[in-house]
Amino acid sequence: MEPGGKAFENSVLLTNIQRFSLHDGPGIRTTVFLKGCSLRCPWCSNPENLSGVPQAYTKDGLDGVYGEYMAQDALAEVCLRDKGFYGEKNGSWDIKNAGEISSLPGGVTFSGGECLLQMDRLVPVCETLHRNGVHIAAETCLFVQPSALGLAIKYIDFFYADVKILDETRCREEEKGDLKLYLSNLGMLLDSGRPVAIRIPVIGGYTDGAGDRRAARDLMEKYKRKILKIELVKGHNLGEEKYRSLGMPVPRYMDVDDRQMENYREELSGLHIPVEICRI
Amino acid sequence: MSLKSFVKDDLWRVNYIYPFAKKHLADEKGRFDLARHILGAYKNIHRVKGEKPRSVGGDIKALLEQVEVDIPEGGFVYFIDEHRTVALPGNVFNNMTVDYEKLLVQGFHERLGDAAGDDEYGRQIGLVAEGLGNLAGRIVAALKESKHPDKEKRIAEFENMLDGPAKGFEEALQRTMFFNQVMWQTRHRLNGFGHMDWFLDPYYQKDMASGKITEADVDRMLDDFYRKLSQYSYYKADALVGDIGQIIVLGGLKEDGTYFCSKLTEQIMRAQARARVPDPKTILRVSAKMPEGLMEAAVECLESATGSPMFANDDVIVPLLRDFGYEKEDAYNYCVSACWEPFVVGKSFEQNNMATYDFSAAFDRLMGDLDGIRSFEDMVERYITLNDEVFRDFLENIREWKWARDPFVSFLTDGCNDQRKDVSEGGAKYNSYGVTTVALANVVDSLLNIRRLVFEEKKYTLQQLAETRKKDFEGEESLLRFCRENRHFGRDDREALDLVDRITKKQAEVAMQFKNKFGGTVKFGLSSPGYNAACKKMPGDFSGRKAGDPYNTHISCTAAGYTEVVNFSGQLDYGCQRFNGNVVDFFVSPDFLKQNRDKFVMFMMLAIRQGFFEMQMNVMDSRTLIDAKAHPERYPGLIVRVWGMSAYFNELPESYQDLLIERAVAAERTK
Incomplete structure (x- = not known):
């Protein structure tokens, strides 16, 4: 049965729940990796989260399945297990500058794949988490229906929004994405006033060219008062084994060295938005 | 009665080398090797006999009168004569901490005045006092003959060793070391130091306030303390090489419910990390009431990868001790036996x-x-x-x-x-x-x-x-x-x-x-x-x-x-x-700790609230351990946490090395 069918009405399709997660938002978090993505980025390191249905795989001679439908209440229960490590709600969560991020509590982060594709099913989970005082973050590429983003703005407390290929043709051909939809959603998200950090994957041959960097800078310039911080994320090949287990070709792309990352940061420095270089 | 009990309990006159050979029972090198070590111990370690009829006090007096005095080139005086011991009738009280504070606030002889008596109990203590007096006197004499750069200071400290209260921080530390040395010399095993920051703090504060010492002075003293105490490690080791048990308890809740620590707490903890030795080791008593800055310092010390500090959660342990029946003051003052078992210093015969x-x-x-x-x-x-x-x-x-x-x-x-x-x-x-x-x-x-x-x-x-x-x-x-x-x-x-x-x-x-x-x-x-x-x-x-x-x-x-x-x-x-000790045991990779220090501090503070009893960590990655097993010569100083003790990886039996590697690999997989 396809997801969305009756049997899955109260379920969320996910591949992993990672507790004690330290790199997906403020504090100590539980990160939920949802399966299914609206983009096909050639450098993707989570190929198991591309397809929106469970997938068989073979690894080290053993068979398995990527993807599990988990009931909403069961997912909320798992997310609440580490509530004691999320910390207390400390003032308002609607922060206005990067310096305040460390004052936010830990909590739950929805990642993927593109987590907002299942936003309607995440609503009851979010409601349970909020009833328990748990902070919620989402990592999104923003290539989703505006209605899904609207729901997310209502329920998600902190966003990591991606900036990837900003050329309309290349976006369509290389990522299978609709740039107009993305730009419209980015505007909608930033205008909503929700706290947003921007993540820019810096991938050799895809997003590291002078034109790519200039386009990203211009976009950030436009919204600079509404962006808490920018994270420049260096590509990695941690997904290789997963590609092999799915019988998919392993993507190859050029390495971006530390000097180039520093140069990129320098180029963005005039925006007066804090810029961090992340290696994971 | 088992053969082992018979040998331990009833053959004490001939089996006096048992504590020194015990560490080889578990080193997985076979019976021949064990026999070699037992014979070696008999050859190198000799029992000293005192008055007739024999008594423990008499033997100890004779031992203290005969041990060879060894004055160092500088710093604190601390030595053990590894060739002389006493044969004692039965199991020797061990795995504990003697109450050093009592010997700091009052001279041994002053205290003896209170306890003296004509009965056998008093006579036995009197014999020990005579031995201590002889040893302290011989140390004074040897210091006078020595080229020790601070010999006047050391002489004054040893002349006052048994007579009056310690007069300052440095003297208090020297005195603690002297009586620790006496404990080791008299065949006690796994001798802890107790709540060092608490009982030394009055001397520390007074001397700091008067300008007699500075933080840098204290750092130098503590460095010397750790250096001296980490010597004689083979002699001191108990169940395995490295199992020494010189635990130092730091911080903790006071009876009034407040958390007590001072600058000295941090200095003792940091000096241990600086020394990079497996033993002496530290255990930090933690509480939701503790300052976060102290936890930050503790996490920084963990990065030195000596296995210290270990953590004991007062918010859980103190109420349990109260429920068991310890008086309030004693429950709040708890220390631990050589590993982690809660122990009330100076009031217990608790063999934990x-x-x-x-x-x-x-x-x-x-x-x-x-x-x-x-x-x-x-x-x-x-x-x-x-x-x-x-x-x-x-x-x-x-x-x-x-x-x-x-x-x-x-x-x-x-x-x-x-x-x-x-x-x-x-x-x-x-x-x-x-x-x-x-x-x-x-x-x-x-x-x-x-x-x-x-x-x-x-x-x-x-x-x-x-x-x-x-x-x-x-x-x-x-x-x-x-x-x-x-x-x-x-x-x-x-x-x-x-x-x-x-x-x-x-x-x-x-x-x-x-x-x-x-x-x-x-x-x-x-x-x-x-x-x-x-x-x-x-x-x-x-x-x-x-x-x-x-x-x-x-x-x-x-x-x-x-x-x-x-x-x-x-x-x-x-x-x-x-x-009686309930320890959560983790592996943490050094890189992970270094890159996430702030969040690790946060984790530790929140973990206290979740109610763990005790916690210890091996800050080590599997790659290092695997390489160290293959090339031990490259890792002479690699320290790992084994149980409540830390030890040099190279000195561990192979099965312990393999288990540590397996657990490090698993930890990297789950994290």
Whole structure:
């Protein structure tokens, strides 16, 4: 049965729940990796989260399945297990500058794949988490229906929004994405006033060219008062084994060295938005 | 009586080298090597005999009069004559801390004035005092002859050693070291230092305020302290090379409910990290009330990878001690025995690490006694009944242990002087015994896996599983893999938690009925040094362990992340005498700690609130350990946490090295 069918009405399709997660938002978090993505980025390191249905795989001679439908209440229960490590709600969560991020509590982060594709099913989970005082973050590429983003703005407390290929043709051909939809959603998200950090994957041959960097800078310039911080994320090949287990070709792309990352940061420095270089 | 007890208890006149050869019983180098070490010990270590008829006080006096004095080129005076010892009639009080504070606030002789008497009790202490006076006097004489750069200062300290209170921080530290040296010299093993920051703080504050010392001076003194105390490590080692037990307790809740620490707390902790030695080691008493800055310093010290500090959670431990019956002041002042067992310094004859109880023994019996078991419930009931029997037999064995008289420790233990009764006769204020345990995790995982295999999925009968176990899983690799992949202990598994509490609660009922010959009872905990020793002769089980494989290490689970294990440990019931050390044991990679220090501090502060009992960490990655095993010459200083002790990796038996590598690999997989 396809997801969305009756049997899955109260379920969320996910591949992993990672507790004690330290790199997906403020504090100590539980990160939920949802399966299914609206983009096909050639450098993707989570190929198991591309397809929106469970997938068989073979690894080290053993068979398995990527993807599990988990009931909403069961997912909320798992997310609440580490509530004691999320910390207390400390003032308002609607922060206005990067310096305040460390004052936010830990909590739950929805990642993927593109987590907002299942936003309607995440609503009851979010409601349970909020009833328990748990902070919620989402990592999104923003290539989703505006209605899904609207729901997310209502329920998600902190966003990591991606900036990837900003050329309309290349976006369509290389990522299978609709740039107009993305730009419209980015505007909608930033205008909503929700706290947003921007993540820019810096991938050799895809997003590291002078034109790519200039386009990203211009976009950030436009919204600079509404962006808490920018994270420049260096590509990695941690997904290789997963590609092999799915019988998919392993993507190859050029390495971006530390000097180039520093140069990129320098180029963005005039925006007066804090810029961090992340290696994971 | 077992042969081992007979040798330990009744052959003391000839078996005086046992404490010095014990470390080779477990070093996996074979009997020939053990015999070589025993002969070597007899050749190198000689017993000193005192007055006739023999007495402990007389022998100690003679020993202290004969030990060779060794004055260092500089710094504190601290030495042990490794060639002389005493043969004492019975087990020697060990795994504890003598009350140094009593010797700082009042001179030994002043205190002796209070305790002196014409009876045998007083005479024995008098003999020890004579020995101490002789030794201190000979040190003064040797200092006068020496080129020690601070000899005038040291001479003054030793001239005042037995007569009056310590006059400042440096003298207090030198005096603590002197009496620690005396403890080691007189055959006590695993000698801790107690609550050093608390009892030295008045001297520290006074000298800092007057300008007599600076923080830099204190750092220099502490560096020398750690350097000197880490010497004689082979002589001092007990159950394994590295098992020395010189634990320093830091910080903690005071009786008024406030958390006490000072700059000295941090200086002692940081000096240990700077020294990069496995022992002396530190344990930090933590609480939700502690300053976060102190936890930050502790996490920074962890990065030195000496295994220190370990953490003890006052918010959990103090109420348990109160419930047990310790007076309020004593509960708040607790220290620990050489590893982690709560211990009240200066008031206890509590031998907290007397023996290791193996939960697998009853499981082994269960596997041979399966008739009539029709359900999981029947099986658990049978196990608990068998465990009660095995535990009762185990306690009977320790009930009659013989203890050697100990005039020096008695003199410094509340209750003894008033009653004119030696600690070995029950003179102390508190007289309970303590034991450690192994393999509960393996038993719980086994029972829950059997439930699924036999009673739920009906893939096997109980008899078939018992047969498979006898054949050590030969031809049943998939069953073994199932067991290894289905871990319950240490995870978010309500049934595992309930089963642990059910088994330990019944065992606690047996413990509470136990009375030792001094009227004390017995405590137990879920952490033990014995996890890689007791297992050697035990067949496999259904936690994925094959015959002889190590048991689970303390409270840990190689399949679970940090928060999961802490949550598990926080939900266990440690009441009813189950508080004799319960340690969560983690591996953390150095890079991870370095890159996430702030969040790790946050994790630790929140973990305190989740109610872990105690926690220790190996800050080490698997790659380093694997390389160190292959190329030991490249890693002469690599330190790892083994149980409540840290040791040089190269000095460990191979099976310990392999277990550490396996756990480090698993930790990197789950994180």
